[in-house]
Amino acid sequence: AFSMHRNRILRLDEITSSKIAAGEVVEKPAMVVKELVENAVDAGATEIIVDVKKGGKKLIRVVDNGCGIHRDDVDLMFERHATSKIRKIDDLYKTISLGFRGEALASICAVANVEVITMQENDDYGVKIEASGGAIKNKSEMGAKRGTSIVVRDLFYNTPARLKFLKSDSVETKHISEIMGHLALSHPEIAFKYSTDDQMVFRTPGDEKLENTIFSIYDRTLIKHLFEIKDAFDFLKLRGYISTFDYTKGTKQQQIIFVNGRYVKSDVIKDAINLAYKPYLMHNRYPVCFLFLEIDPDKIDVNIHPAKTEIKFHDDGVLKQFIYTALKKAFNLQNQIPEVSLK
Ligand code: ADP
Numbered sequence: 388a389f390s391m392h393r394n395r396i397l398r399l400d401e402i403t404s405s406k407i408a409a410g411e412v413v414e415k416p417a418m419v420v421k422e423l424v425e426n427a428v429d430a431g432a433t434e435i436i437v438d439v440k441k442g443g444k445k446l447i448r449v450v451d452n453g454c455g456i457h458r459d460d461v462d463l464m465f466e467r468h469a470t471s472k473i474r475k476i477d478d479l480y481k482t483i484s485l486g487f488r489g490e491a492l493a494s495i496c497a498v499a500n501v502e503v504i505t506m507q508e509n510d511d512y513g514v515k516i517e518a519s520g521g522a523i524k525n526k527s528e529m530g531a532k533r534g535t536s537i538v539v540r541d542l543f544y545n546t547p548a549r550l551k552f553l554k555s556d557s558v559e560t561k562h563i564s565e566i567m568g569h570l571a572l573s574h575p576e577i578a579f580k581y582s583t584d585d586q587m588v589f590r591t592p593g594d595e596k597l598e599n600t601i602f603s604i605y606d607r608t609l610i611k612h613l614f615e616i617k618d619a620f621d622f623l624k625l626r627g628y629i630s631t632f633d634y635t636k637g638t639k640q641q642q643i644i645f646v647n648g649r650y651v652k653s654d655v656i657k658d659a660i661n662l663a664y665k666p667y668l669m670h671n672r673y674p675v676c677f678l679f680l681e682i683d684p685d686k687i688d689v690n691i692h693p694a695k696t697e698i699k700f701h702d703d704g705v706l707k708q709f710i711y712t713a714l715k716k717a718f719n720l721q722n723q724i725p726e727v728s729l730k
């Protein structure tokens with residue numbers, strides 16, 4: 388029977404509450420990778436090296452050649468709500484690539500062993516910080532080069548309940564690889580090196596060319612089967628690469644869409660893509676596309692929760708029509724549609 392007896396209210400201790408908060412920011416290794424790589428991007432890195440072991444459960448390492456962290460700030464880096472990126476709430480709404488502000492490193496450090504080595508441009512030496520379970524354990528000076536390297540070991544070692552919810556190493560690796568692909572695609576200007584369990588998965592040239600980035604991440608045979616799409620209408624701008632009719636997949640998984648530089652899941656856009664292709668493909672076969680859409684930020688409701696990839700447009704109809712028409716135009720330019728002869 389339901390008991391009316393209630394416990395008194397108590398404040399959770401700091402360690403418990405930080406573990407709970409951490410669980411919202413990092414649910415799985417792929418989210419750690421995303422947060423660390425986004426930090427490297429924010430730091431202005433031109434080269435980012437990522438390697439993971441055992442699906443990220445054992446080790447996640449992200450090394451960048453970005454600006455580094457000021458030596459007097461390293462203590463703050465693991466504190467919740469400590470950030471160099473926004474100063475007031477308005478700043479948060481101005482940006483569309485919403486991360487958890489000032490929470491990622493604190494959260495990761497609450498549930499893993501973390502080692503950071505960082506150095507700024509004009510410093511003679513770097514700083515190494517070791518932290519675990521939410522606290523800094525050791526800090527020392529050491530030789531380094533400009534940039535930051537972060538190693539996260541034994542994720543969720545102190546939250547067994549979360550650890551139990553992780554999938555197999557290979558499934559977690561797959562999640563990480565998917566996210567790494569999206570991150571690399573949205574930054575063709577950055578050279579990424581990504582490996583799992585000491586095997587190189589991909590390396591992108593960082594030459595700013597989207598097509599070179601695509602080909603270095605995905606199936607090389609795609610080169611012969613992709614063509615460019617470019618269009619604009621009113622507040623919408625589209626560019627990217629789409630597959631020819633002879634190259635199809637059994638799933639829609641390689642229909643990768645970015646809105647204002649951010650990877651999103653959008654059924655509206657996918658519907659438009661598949662509708663445009665439908666007359667030319669066999670039943671249950673789907674094209675491959677890499678589409679980058681720029682939309683006036685006033686026309687979308689970005690889901691404010693940073694972990695979400697869903698996005699809501701004010702006018703789905705206009706968007707769908709735009710994508711559909713853009714694809715049809717691109718098909719025509721590519722002379723893919725057999726001419727109907729009207730004798
Ligand atoms: P946020 O990115 O939202 O500010 P984080 O917890 O991810 O919060 O990082 C905290 C701060 O640590 C950042 O604001 C930044 O100043 C610094 N930082 C983290 N990673 C890096 C990095 N790779 N290079 C330079 N600075 C970094």
Ligand code: MG
Nearest residue numbers: 422426486491
């Ligand atoms: Mg961050």
